[in-house]
Structure formats: C-alpha cells, structure tokens
Amino acid sequence: MKTDFNKIKYILYCRKSSEDKERQVLSLGSQVSEMQRLAGNLGLEITKTITESKSAKKPNNRPFFDEMINLIKRYGERQKYGILCWKIDRLSRNPIDSATIQWLLQQGKLQVIQTMERQYLPSDNVLLFSVESGMANQYILDLSKNVKRGNRTKLEQGGWPGLAPIGYLNANCKIIINEEYRHYIKQIFELYVNKRKSFKQIEKIMHENGMRTPGGRKYFSSTYHRIINNPFYCGIMARNGKTYVGNHEPVISKELFDQAQAILHKKQQPKFKKHFFAFRGVMNCSNCGCILTGEKVKKKIKATNTIKIYNYYRCTNGKRQCEAHKKYLKEEKIVEMTAEIFKTLEYDEKLINMVYKFKKTKYKSKNDYLDNAKQSVEKQIILNKQKQDRLLDSYLAGLTPQAIYENKVKDLQNEEVALTAQSGNLSKKTPKGHTALELVKNEFLTANNAGKRFIELEKEDKSKILNKLLWNLKIEDNKIANFSLKEPYSWMQKTPKKGDFTSVSGCWDSNPGSHAPKACALSQLGHTPYCALF
Numbered sequence: 146m147k148t149d150f151n152k153i154k155y156i157l158y159c160r161k162s163s164e165d166k167e168r169q170v171l172s173l174g175s176q177v178s179e180m181q182r183l184a185g186n187l188g189l190e191i192t193k194t195i196t197e198s199k200s201a202k203k204p205n206n207r208p209f210f211d212e213m214i215n216l217i218k219r220y221g222e223r224q225k226y227g228i229l230c231w232k233i234d235r236l237s238r239n240p241i242d243s244a245t246i247q248w249l250l251q252q253g254k255l256q257v258i259q260t261m262e263r264q265y266l267p268s269d270n271v272l273l274f275s276v277e278s279g280m281a282n283q284y285i286l287d288l289s290k291n292v293k294r295g296n297r298t299k300l301e302q303g304g305w306p307g308l309a310p311i312g313y314l315n316a317n318c319k320i321i322i323n324e325e326y327r328h329y330i331k332q333i334f335e336l337y338v339n340k341r342k343s344f345k346q347i348e349k350i351m352h353e354n355g356m357r358t359p360g361g362r363k364y365f366s367s368t369y370h371r372i373i374n375n376p377f378y379c380g381i382m383a384r385n386g387k388t389y390v391g392n393h394e395p396v397i398s399k400e401l402f403d404q405a406q407a408i409l410h411k412k413q414q415p416k417f418k419k420h421f422f423a424f425r426g427v428m429n430c431s432n433c434g435c436i437l438t439g440e441k442v443k444k445k446i447k448a449t450n451t452i453k454i455y456n457y458y459r460c461t462n463g464k465r466q467c468e469a470h471k472k473y474l475k476e477e478k479i480v481e482m483t484a485e486i487f488k489t490l491e492y493d494e495k496l497i498n499m500v501y502k503f504k505k506t507k508y509k510s511k512n513d514y515l516d517n518a519k520q521s522v523e524k525q526i527i528l529n530k531q532k533q534d535r536l537l538d539s540y541l542a543g544l545t546p547q548a549i550y551e552n553k554v555k556d557l558q559n560e561e562v563a564l565t566a567q568s569g570n571l572s573k574k575t576p577k578g579h580t581a582l583e584l585v586k587n588e589f590l591t592a593n594n595a596g597k598r599f600i601e602l603e604k605e606d607k608s609k610i611l612n613k614l615l616w617n618l619k620i621e622d623n624k625i626a627n628f629s630l631k632e633p634y635s636w637m638q639k640t641p642k643k644g645d646f647t648s649v650s651g652c653w654d655s656n657p658g659s660h661a662p663k664a665c666a667l668s669q670l671g672h673t674p675y676c677a678l679f
C-alpha cells in the first residue's frame with residue numbers, strides 16, 4: 146500500500162528546553178518557520194503546531210508531547226497522522242518515549258515522521274530508528290569536534306579563538322590591546338623580573354597603581370601569576386600544550402618573558418623574605434671581628450597606636466666575649482653613613498660621556514677581532530630570524546607543507562640556539578676595544594649612581610651596590626670605623642671629579658708608562674690594560 150502523504154494531518158512539534166546547552170539547536174521560532182517552509186515545499190498540511198520548552202531526556206516530562214501522543218493513540222486508526230519535527234532528537238531523547246513512537250509507527254497509527262533530513266515510515270525497522278536517533282546525538286558530538294578543529298585552524302593562522310586575556314580586547318574577531326592596561330602589563334613583568342617582587346608584593350603595588358578589574362575590583366596574586374605565565378603578552382599563543390605565533394601586538398619583548406619564565410620555573414627567584422636585611426654579612430664588629438647580623442625590632446608608635454617594624458644590626462658575638470653586641474644599629478643610619486662614602490664617587494655624568502665619546506672616536510681606527518666576530522654572529526642571528534619569519538609566512542600562505550615547515554623551523558631554531566651561545570661566549574671573553582670602553586664607562590656610571598642615588602634605591606639594589614663597591618666595613622660604637630672601596634672604585638675615588646676635560650684625560654693618559662700603579666687598578670676589570678684606553 147502506498148502512503149498518500151497529502152492526506153496525512155501533520156502535527157508540527159518543536160522543542161527547545163531551557164536546560165538545552167547545545168547551542169546548535171535552533172530557537173523555537175526558527176524551528177517553526179523552517180518546518181513551515183519545508184511543509185510548504187512538500188505540500189504537507191499542518192493541522193496543529195506545538196511548541197514545548199521542556200527537556201526530552203526523561204519520559205513524562207512534557208505535557209504537550211504526551212497530549213500529542215494520546216491524540217494519535219486515540220484517533221490514529223481513523224485519521225492518518227504524521228509528525229513534523231526539525232530533528233529526531235526534538236521528539237525524543239529517552240528510550241521510553243522513543244519506544245512509544247516506534248510502536249505507534251509499527252501499528253500504523255502514526256503514518257510518518259518528517260524531519261528536515263528524512264522520513265521515518267512504519268516500514269522502517271526498529272533498529273534503523275534507533276540508529277538514526279543515536280546519530281542525532283552523534284551529530285551533536287561531531288559539531289563540538291568541528292568547533293575544536295576550527296579553533297586549531299584559527300590558531301595556526303595566528304588568531305585567538307576565545308576570550309582575550311587581561312590587557313587585550315576581542316574586537317571584530319581580532320584581538321587588540323586594551324590601551325588602559327598596556328602600561329600595567331609592562332609594569333607587572335618589570336616588577337617581577339627587574340625588581341624581583343613576589344606575586345603578593347605585585348598585588349599590593351598594582352592595586353596602589355590603580356589596576357582594577359573591568360568591574361572595578363581588585364586583582365589578586367593568582368591573576369598576576371597567570372599573567373607572568375602567559376606568553377600571549379610577548380606574541381605567542383599557548384593552547385593544549387602547543388604554541389602558535391599570534392597576529393596580535395605584543396606588549397612585552399620575548400626576552401623579558403623568557404627572563405620571567407626563568408625566574409618562575411628554575412626557581413631562580415630569591416627567597417622573598419618579609420624582612421630583607423640589605424646589610425647583613427657586609428659589616429664586621431671592630432671590637433671582636435664578628436659579622437653583624439640583622440634583626441627586626443617591633444616598636445609601638447604612640448601617636449598612631451600602630452606597631453612598626455625596624456631593621457637593626459648587631460654583633461653576633463660569636464666569640465662570646467664582646468660587649469658590643471648589646472648595641473643595636475638602626476638600618477637607616479647605616480644607609481646614611483654608606484651614602485656619605487659613596488658621595489665621594491660622584492662624577493659629572495656629562496664628563497663621563499664626553500671622555501667615553503672622545504676615546505671611542507680615537508679607538509675606531511683600530512681593528513678589533515672580537516668586536517668583528519661578535520658583530521658577525523649577531524648579523525647571522527638577525528638573518529636566522531628573518532629566515533624563520535619568511536618560512537612562517539610561506540607556511541601560513543599555504544606555500545610550504547606542514548612537514549617541511551616543521552623540519553626547517555627546527556633546523557633554524559637549533560642554529561639560533563648555537564649562534565646565541567656563540568655570541569654569549571664572545572661577550573665573556575676578555576673585552577677589548579669598544580666593549581672594554583663600554584665596560585669602563587659603565588663602571589663609572591655605577592659609581593656615579595651609587596654616589597647620587599644610593600638612598601633612593603630599593604633595598605635589594607642597595608645590597609648589590611654595597612657588595613660590589615665596599616669591603617672591610619668595620620663598625621664601632623654604631624659608627625663606621627673603617628672601610629675600603631673595592632677596585633676600581635678606590636681609584637675612581639681619587640681621580641678628579643670635576644674640572645675640565647684636559648685634566649681628566651691627562652689623568653687617563655694613553656701612555657701606560659705615565660701611570661701611577663693605582664690607576665692601573667682598572668685593569669682588574671679584565672686582563673686588558675684599560676688605562677691604555679683612556
């Protein structure tokens with residue numbers, strides 16, 4: 146017997162539950178209009194339209210569905226019924242309701258189920274219906290796989306599939322810098338790498354600097370940890386263990402990010418002590434020779450009724466015969482006293498730069514092997530990077546197959562590592578020529594910096610300067626009894642700080658024979674007679 150579909154009364158059943166998380170499911174309105182269009186094309190008569198916002202995962206959950214089934218059960222023998230629905234899973238997603246529908250089909254009470262994709266007829270076997278229902282679910286699974294595949298393609302093309310990280314915005318399928326946050330992100334990395342701040346300290350500093358969530362709330366240290374760990378900020382996107390080169394504008398350099406990673410992962414980070422004693426271990430008690438140690442002392446401030454913690458230093462009294470250990474020396478006082486010493490190292494920065502430039506011009510005519518070698522290696526590094534860029538462009542344009550791209554890129558990256566190591570080795574070798582000049586100039590600037598800005602420096606930097614410049618620091622009666630400046634700073638201390646260019650260049654005469662032995666202390670920077678440069 147041939148079914149005359151034109152004589153069938155169709156019930157249009159549309160369903161989308163609020164619990165339905167599958168975004169691929171059309172809205173109720175769209176399901177209705179799509180199916181009406183289909184019915185129009187096929188010349189089918191819709192006698193009733195049902196829309197239901199309930200889940201089909203459990204039976205007896207849908208009053209309108211049950212009403213429809215009861216209608217078909219009761220009148221199905223007299224009247225030919227058909228069901229129109231967008232997809233089979235709109236009708237049933239549980240075995241009980243599926244079985245009811247199948248049974249109605251097999252009895253002939255239900256003549257046909259028409260979906261967008263196909264017809265289900267009483268002659269279809271039960272297995273096929275189950276397979277088809279199952280496939281409806283498979284379709285959903287496939288869709289999510291397609292989404293993942295789409296994401297990968299997007300990543301390979303330099304796009305970021307998802308919400309932009311802090312500091313960036315999603316705009317028209319692109320990721321752009323959120324200008325409000327640009328300097329914050331830079332600051333976070335600088336605090337972490339250059340100032341060696343802990344995440345907790347960064348949290349505090351950034352809050353004080355005004356960094357807030359878009360909702361105006363505070364960011365906590367875990368967020369800063371995430372930022373430091375995210376290569377997105379230097380232009381690299383990480384997803385599922387793979388990295389991709391992003392099209393977005395980086396906020397920081399790759400070098401800065403790598404430094405941050407080195408600190409983060411290789412645990413290079415110094416132990417962030419709540420109380421960092423900048424002067425511990427550099428001072429000795431002049432009475433017994435023992436080292437002075439740091440200690441925190443709590444003091445109540447009456448005016449504000451708060452407790453402040455001060456750093457004090459005292460003799461460790463290792464030999465158990467010194468009375469000086471009862472004397473506590475306040476850290477602030479040591480800073481003042483050492484700053485006085487460093488003031489003798491103040492130079493006129495203009496003068497340093499002037500001498501440097503003068504000597505540099507003089508030196509230019511001399512050929513320097515190491516400088517040339519280093520320049521050549523650096524040139525090769527630049528060329529290598531350009532090659533990598535071109536290769537990536539060609540790969541992204543579809544001109545280079547993936548396998549070849551991966552092979553070549555690996556070769557180039559290996560070469561880059563080797564070249565970088567070579568360049569590092571060359572820098573470590575006895576500096577000559579410009580490099581040496583640069584080094585000497587930097588020593589002068591360090592000394593100058595200590596002289597001019599010691600008090601303003603961070604504790605960690607104070608400690609570095611102290612260890613670099615001073616030794617034999619003896620404390621007696623809470624005063625500096627004795628100290629020595631390390632070379633070459635002791636020599637610098639004795640050279641004229643001001644005056645005209647001639648007097649200074651006279652002191653740094655290029656004739657080695659005219660040098661006082663102390664002047665040659667600069668030579669201890671390397672094995673080159675530096676005095677010959679000046």
Ligand SMILES: [Zn+2]
Pocket residue numbers: 430431432433434435460461462467468469470
């Ligand atoms: Zn002592």
